[in-house]
Amino acid sequence: MDDTEQAPQEPEATPTEAEQPTAEATPTEAEAPAADETPEPEATPTEGEQPAAETGTEEAEAPTAEGEEPSEGE
Secondary structure, X not given: OHHHHHHHXXXXXXXXXXXXXXXXXXXXXXXXXXXXHOHHHHHHHHHOOHHHHHHHHHHHHHHHHHHHHHHHHO
């Protein structure tokens, strides 16, 4: 009888605890794609000028260096 009570208790607690972390990972993965679009605007104010400066620098430096350099030189 002891074996019967110990067996169901162990396996029952195992799946319960195993499903908890799995359930938490599910919303995390679901938010990953949705957060992909949110981290850009949310990361901008959070990190400050790191993400905003990188995006503006690459886009502004590329056309500005090629368009303003020759214009100013002439």
